[in-house]
Amino acid sequence: MKTLLFIFLSALLLETPTIENDRDRWKPYYTNVMPSEIADKWFLPFDVPNRKKISNIKIISIFGDHRDSYLKGHIHTAIDINPVQVKSKLTNVYTMANGIVCSIHLSENQRTVVVKHKLPGGLIMFTTYKHLKEVYVKNGQQVDENTKLARLFTKVESKKYGGDYHHLHLEIRKKFDDYGCASWLTMNKNQLNERFYNPQLFIKEYVK
Template identity: 70%
Template sequence: MKLIVFGFLFLWLVPAEPITIERDRERWKPYYTDELPVSIAESWLLPFDLANRKDIRQMKVVSIFDDHRESYLKGHIHTAIDINPVKPKSKHVGIYPMAKGIVCSLHLGENQRTVVIRHKLKNGKTIFTSYKHLKEVYVSNGQQVDQTTKIARLFTRTESKKYGGDYHHLHLEIRKSFDDYGCASWLTMNKKQLNLRFYNPLAFISENI
């Protein structure tokens, strides 16, 4: 009896293995569609419906890239910028692809709904743009899209309150790869992991828009 009790105590005291990108990514693989875009991403625009989608002054940054976060996994690094239009045309802010591509992943739910688009560059390489905190999604996996395709809309401030947080903004990632199938967005814990998979969106926008 003592051995049995000791065994249970031992199991209870052994800490669970930490959640890592390598341990978690297979869980998200079923949501990924491994297909190439039919068109090359030749130009880039801001992801909002604006009078001029190449005018970065019409975009305001709510939160920066490479910032440390306390949400979900304490100390993880912010892999995106959080942005909003300066003067939205409507309380329902529509989200559009930054360039031509294909929807390769729809994952998460509720306040974390995410659309990921794969883009083919002129040099043959691919990159990914990821759009998170979506209230409604209007596209499907494997769908070819261009810059006029409305892929989703954001939360309003009122809708965001339901979740007890600030989700009425776009979490925008520019990704070098998607080998993690999305989980690196909340499991990136150091600069090596960050630089392996992500570009600084502000730098990318400045260089390409």
């Protein structure tokens, strides 16, 4: 809620927030650590019967569409997803591959975990998991596909915030130089392509 208020007041009283002028406010939440294991196997982020079967997730909202939340017209940097079939009332979120938790930030309905990954060729990239009700990991923790990161909101819990937050906002990031603010301050395709992969295409390529 504090983040929403800050952005609203900035837009009205000071200056419209941008990735460049807001990034340093989020830097303290970032831990500059390296994964100990290579991310060579990728999985869906839910406890579904087969975490390699893409049809076990449903896409609620696509990558790259325009939004009116936060700043009007900002671009959705993720896909919003849920499991097709839930095993229980609580939906747990798991790491997609070997990595290390490098950022846990925001609160309330925007609680976020970021995991840094090292691909076989040495390339560094990140996965971001947002709209988390409870977080079970900490910064600097090495994780793998069996690590339970968090759980999502239930429909009842989501109603408290007046919106639909009982889904996973999943970002696949090329870099994290914005420390998280590009998630809601990306305003054009150049900014989108500079920092983000299309998660739907990434999953088709790597989760197999």
